Amino acid sequence: MAKIRQSVPLKVGAAQVDAEIISFFGLESGLEHIAIKFVRKSADVTSPIIRIHSECLTGDIFHSSRCDCGEQLEESLSLLDNAGGILLYLRQEGRGIGLYNKLDAYALQDSGLNTYEANVRLGFAEDQRQFSEAAEMLKALDIDRVQLITNNPVKREQLEANGIIVEKTIPTSAHTKPGNLAYLKAKQAQGKHSLNLNEDPETEITHFID
Ligand SMILES: Nc1nc2c(ncn2[C@@H]2O[C@H](COP(=O)(O)OP(=O)(O)OP(=O)(O)O)[C@@H](O)[C@H]2O)c(=O)[nH]1
Numbered sequence: 001m002a003k004i005r006q007s008v009p010l011k012v013g014a015a016q017v018d019a020e021i022i023s024f025f026g027l028e029s030g031l032e033h034i035a036i037k038f039v040r041k042s043a044d045v046t047s048p049i050i051r052i053h054s055e056c057l058t059g060d061i062f063h064s065s066r067c068d069c070g071e072q073l074e075e076s077l078s079l080l081d082n083a084g085g086i087l088l089y090l091r092q093e094g095r096g097i098g099l100y101n102k103l104d105a106y107a108l109q110d111s112g113l114n115t116y117e118a119n120v121r122l123g124f125a126e127d128q129r130q131f132s133e134a135a136e137m138l139k140a141l142d143i144d145r146v147q148l149i150t151n152n153p154v155k156r157e158q159l160e161a162n163g164i165i166v167e168k169t170i171p172t173s174a175h176t177k178p179g180n181l182a183y184l185k186a187k188q189a190q191g192k193h194s195l196n197l198n199e200d201p202e203t204e205i206t207h208f209i210d
Protein backbone atom coordinates (compact mmCIF):
# COMPACT_ATOMS: atom_id res chain seq x y z
CA MET A 1 0.00 0.00 0.00
CA ALA A 2 1.40 3.38 -1.01
CA LYS A 3 1.63 6.23 1.48
CA ILE A 4 2.53 9.89 1.15
CA ARG A 5 6.24 10.39 1.83
CA GLN A 6 6.58 14.14 1.39
CA SER A 7 4.36 17.03 0.34
CA VAL A 8 5.77 20.48 -0.32
CA PRO A 9 4.08 23.64 -1.61
CA LEU A 10 5.24 25.30 -4.81
CA LYS A 11 3.89 27.55 -7.52
CA VAL A 12 3.78 26.21 -11.07
CA GLY A 13 3.39 27.34 -14.66
CA ALA A 14 3.47 30.74 -16.28
CA ALA A 15 0.67 31.93 -13.98
CA GLN A 16 2.53 30.60 -10.89
CA VAL A 17 -0.57 28.92 -9.44
CA ASP A 18 -0.50 27.38 -5.99
CA ALA A 19 0.22 23.66 -5.97
CA GLU A 20 1.84 20.88 -3.93
CA ILE A 21 4.32 18.29 -5.14
CA ILE A 22 3.96 14.93 -3.44
CA SER A 23 6.22 11.87 -3.26
CA PHE A 24 5.28 8.37 -2.06
CA PHE A 25 6.50 5.41 -0.05
CA GLY A 26 5.73 1.87 -1.09
CA LEU A 27 5.48 2.01 -4.88
CA GLU A 28 6.30 -1.51 -6.00
CA SER A 29 8.09 -0.52 -9.20
CA GLY A 30 10.59 1.62 -7.27
CA LEU A 31 9.98 4.41 -9.80
CA GLU A 32 9.85 8.00 -8.54
CA HIS A 33 6.29 8.79 -9.57
CA ILE A 34 4.99 12.12 -8.27
CA ALA A 35 1.68 13.91 -7.87
CA ILE A 36 1.11 17.61 -8.42
CA LYS A 37 -1.97 18.83 -6.60
CA PHE A 38 -3.50 22.08 -7.82
CA VAL A 39 -4.92 23.95 -4.89
CA ARG A 40 -8.14 25.64 -5.95
CA LYS A 41 -10.96 26.56 -3.58
CA SER A 42 -13.50 25.79 -6.32
CA ALA A 43 -12.08 22.31 -7.02
CA ASP A 44 -14.43 19.31 -6.87
CA VAL A 45 -13.13 17.36 -3.89
CA THR A 46 -15.48 14.37 -4.08
CA SER A 47 -14.56 13.57 -7.68
CA PRO A 48 -11.45 15.56 -8.59
CA ILE A 49 -10.12 15.97 -12.11
CA ILE A 50 -7.09 13.71 -12.55
CA ARG A 51 -4.52 13.46 -15.32
CA ILE A 52 -2.34 10.34 -15.34
CA HIS A 53 0.58 11.28 -17.56
CA SER A 54 3.32 8.87 -18.58
CA GLU A 55 6.74 10.47 -18.86
CA CYS A 56 7.93 11.39 -22.34
CA LEU A 57 11.18 13.31 -22.17
CA THR A 58 11.23 14.05 -25.88
CA GLY A 59 7.63 15.28 -25.97
CA ASP A 60 7.12 16.79 -22.52
CA ILE A 61 10.41 18.72 -22.43
CA PHE A 62 11.35 19.23 -26.08
CA HIS A 63 7.92 19.13 -27.78
CA SER A 64 9.23 16.56 -30.25
CA SER A 65 7.53 16.28 -33.63
CA ARG A 66 7.06 12.52 -33.17
CA CYS A 67 4.28 12.48 -30.57
CA ASP A 68 1.61 14.55 -28.85
CA CYS A 69 2.69 14.07 -25.21
CA GLY A 70 3.91 17.63 -24.57
CA GLU A 71 0.71 19.12 -25.96
CA GLN A 72 -1.45 16.72 -23.93
CA LEU A 73 0.52 17.67 -20.81
CA GLU A 74 0.03 21.39 -21.46
CA GLU A 75 -3.65 20.94 -22.17
CA SER A 76 -4.08 18.98 -18.94
CA LEU A 77 -2.09 21.51 -16.91
CA SER A 78 -4.19 24.37 -18.20
CA LEU A 79 -7.39 22.54 -17.22
CA LEU A 80 -5.98 21.69 -13.78
CA ASP A 81 -4.74 25.28 -13.32
CA ASN A 82 -8.27 26.50 -13.90
CA ALA A 83 -10.42 23.86 -12.25
CA GLY A 84 -8.13 22.30 -9.65
CA GLY A 85 -7.27 18.61 -9.48
CA ILE A 86 -4.22 16.38 -9.57
CA LEU A 87 -1.59 15.42 -12.11
CA LEU A 88 0.01 12.02 -11.53
CA TYR A 89 3.30 12.10 -13.41
CA LEU A 90 4.38 8.49 -13.88
CA ARG A 91 7.99 7.72 -14.77
CA GLN A 92 7.00 5.30 -17.51
CA GLU A 93 9.13 6.66 -20.34
CA GLY A 94 8.44 5.04 -23.70
CA ARG A 95 5.30 3.23 -22.48
CA GLY A 96 7.53 1.62 -19.89
CA ILE A 97 10.54 0.59 -22.02
CA GLY A 98 12.77 3.56 -21.15
CA LEU A 99 14.27 6.35 -23.21
CA TYR A 100 17.10 4.52 -24.98
CA ASN A 101 14.78 1.71 -26.04
CA LYS A 102 12.25 4.29 -27.24
CA LEU A 103 14.92 5.80 -29.49
CA ASP A 104 15.61 2.30 -30.86
CA ALA A 105 11.86 1.99 -31.46
CA TYR A 106 11.88 5.33 -33.30
CA ALA A 107 14.65 4.03 -35.58
CA LEU A 108 12.48 0.98 -36.35
CA GLN A 109 9.50 3.24 -37.03
CA ASP A 110 11.61 5.08 -39.59
CA SER A 111 12.00 1.77 -41.40
CA GLY A 112 8.23 1.21 -41.56
CA LEU A 113 6.99 -0.35 -38.30
CA ASN A 114 4.30 1.42 -36.31
CA THR A 115 4.79 2.45 -32.68
CA TYR A 116 3.39 -0.84 -31.28
CA GLU A 117 5.11 -3.13 -33.79
CA ALA A 118 8.45 -1.48 -33.02
CA ASN A 119 8.09 -2.31 -29.31
CA VAL A 120 7.32 -5.92 -30.14
CA ARG A 121 10.28 -6.16 -32.55
CA LEU A 122 12.51 -5.06 -29.65
CA GLY A 123 11.14 -7.87 -27.46
CA PHE A 124 8.72 -5.80 -25.37
CA ALA A 125 4.95 -5.77 -25.07
CA GLU A 126 3.16 -3.18 -27.20
CA ASP A 127 2.60 -1.31 -23.96
CA GLN A 128 4.58 -2.28 -20.86
CA ARG A 129 2.69 0.03 -18.51
CA GLN A 130 0.52 -0.88 -15.53
CA PHE A 131 -1.66 1.75 -13.90
CA SER A 132 -2.25 -0.05 -10.59
CA GLU A 133 0.32 2.22 -8.93
CA ALA A 134 -1.69 5.24 -10.07
CA ALA A 135 -4.66 3.75 -8.18
CA GLU A 136 -2.40 3.25 -5.13
CA MET A 137 -1.28 6.87 -5.31
CA LEU A 138 -4.87 8.08 -5.50
CA LYS A 139 -5.82 5.99 -2.46
CA ALA A 140 -2.85 7.43 -0.56
CA LEU A 141 -4.29 10.85 -1.41
CA ASP A 142 -7.71 9.74 -0.06
CA ILE A 143 -9.32 9.72 -3.49
CA ASP A 144 -11.61 6.90 -4.62
CA ARG A 145 -13.64 8.65 -7.34
CA VAL A 146 -12.25 10.69 -10.24
CA GLN A 147 -12.88 12.47 -13.51
CA LEU A 148 -10.05 11.24 -15.70
CA ILE A 149 -8.36 13.20 -18.49
CA THR A 150 -7.46 10.59 -21.10
CA ASN A 151 -8.21 9.09 -24.50
CA ASN A 152 -6.85 5.70 -23.46
CA PRO A 153 -9.53 3.17 -22.39
CA VAL A 154 -6.93 1.01 -20.60
CA LYS A 155 -6.26 3.71 -18.01
CA ARG A 156 -9.93 3.80 -17.08
CA GLU A 157 -10.18 -0.03 -17.01
CA GLN A 158 -7.11 -0.45 -14.83
CA LEU A 159 -8.14 2.26 -12.35
CA GLU A 160 -11.56 0.64 -11.99
CA ALA A 161 -10.02 -2.82 -11.63
CA ASN A 162 -7.98 -1.37 -8.76
CA GLY A 163 -10.86 0.13 -6.82
CA ILE A 164 -11.15 3.67 -8.21
CA ILE A 165 -14.51 4.84 -9.60
CA VAL A 166 -14.07 6.74 -12.86
CA GLU A 167 -17.12 8.97 -12.98
CA LYS A 168 -16.29 10.23 -16.43
CA THR A 169 -13.41 10.61 -18.84
CA ILE A 170 -12.43 13.96 -20.27
CA PRO A 171 -10.78 13.51 -23.68
CA THR A 172 -7.85 15.60 -24.80
CA SER A 173 -7.79 17.22 -28.22
CA ALA A 174 -6.06 15.55 -31.15
CA HIS A 175 -2.77 17.42 -31.34
CA THR A 176 -1.69 16.70 -34.88
CA LYS A 177 1.46 18.18 -36.33
CA PRO A 178 3.81 17.28 -39.18
CA GLY A 179 5.56 14.13 -37.97
CA ASN A 180 3.05 12.64 -35.52
CA LEU A 181 0.13 11.65 -37.77
CA ALA A 182 1.19 8.01 -38.23
CA TYR A 183 1.71 7.74 -34.47
CA LEU A 184 -1.74 9.16 -33.71
CA LYS A 185 -3.38 6.94 -36.33
CA ALA A 186 -1.77 3.87 -34.74
CA LYS A 187 -2.96 4.98 -31.28
CA GLN A 188 -6.47 5.39 -32.68
CA ALA A 189 -6.62 2.15 -34.73
CA GLN A 190 -4.53 -0.27 -32.68
CA GLY A 191 -4.47 1.33 -29.23
CA LYS A 192 -8.22 2.12 -29.38
CA HIS A 193 -7.63 5.67 -28.18
CA SER A 194 -10.65 7.92 -28.62
CA LEU A 195 -9.05 10.40 -30.98
CA ASN A 196 -10.85 12.48 -33.56
CA LEU A 197 -8.12 13.04 -36.12
CA ASN A 198 -10.33 15.14 -38.39
CA GLU A 199 -10.58 17.76 -35.72
CA ASP A 200 -9.79 21.29 -36.82
CA PRO A 201 -6.57 22.27 -35.03
CA GLU A 202 -7.97 25.79 -34.60
CA THR A 203 -10.59 24.42 -32.20
CA GLU A 204 -8.07 22.74 -29.90
CA ILE A 205 -8.28 23.20 -26.13
CA THR A 206 -11.86 24.43 -26.27
CA HIS A 207 -14.04 21.35 -26.08
CA PHE A 208 -12.70 19.22 -23.27
CA ILE A 209 -14.79 20.33 -20.33
CA ASP A 210 -18.52 19.79 -20.30
N1 LIG B 1 7.76 2.84 -26.98
C1 LIG B 1 7.28 3.99 -27.41
N2 LIG B 1 6.78 4.86 -26.53
C2 LIG B 1 6.29 6.02 -26.99
C3 LIG B 1 6.30 6.36 -28.36
N3 LIG B 1 5.76 7.59 -28.49
C4 LIG B 1 5.40 7.99 -27.24
N4 LIG B 1 5.72 7.04 -26.34
C5 LIG B 1 5.46 7.00 -24.91
O1 LIG B 1 4.09 6.77 -24.72
C6 LIG B 1 3.68 7.28 -23.47
C7 LIG B 1 2.40 8.05 -23.67
O2 LIG B 1 1.47 7.14 -24.16
P1 LIG B 1 0.35 7.49 -25.20
O3 LIG B 1 -0.06 6.20 -25.85
O4 LIG B 1 0.80 8.62 -26.08
O5 LIG B 1 -0.85 8.06 -24.40
P2 LIG B 1 -1.54 7.44 -23.14
O6 LIG B 1 -0.78 7.98 -21.97
O7 LIG B 1 -1.68 5.97 -23.24
O8 LIG B 1 -3.01 8.01 -23.28
P3 LIG B 1 -3.59 9.44 -22.96
O9 LIG B 1 -4.03 9.41 -21.52
O10 LIG B 1 -4.72 9.66 -23.87
O11 LIG B 1 -2.46 10.43 -23.17
C8 LIG B 1 4.85 8.06 -22.93
O12 LIG B 1 5.52 7.25 -21.95
C9 LIG B 1 5.76 8.24 -24.13
O13 LIG B 1 7.13 8.31 -23.80
C10 LIG B 1 6.84 5.42 -29.27
O14 LIG B 1 6.84 5.60 -30.48
N5 LIG B 1 7.33 4.27 -28.75
Ligand SMILES: [Zn+2]
Binds near residue numbers: 058059060068069070
Ligand atom coordinates in the same frame (compact mmCIF):
# COMPACT_ATOMS: atom_id res chain seq x y z
ZN1 LIG C 1 5.70 11.52 -26.41
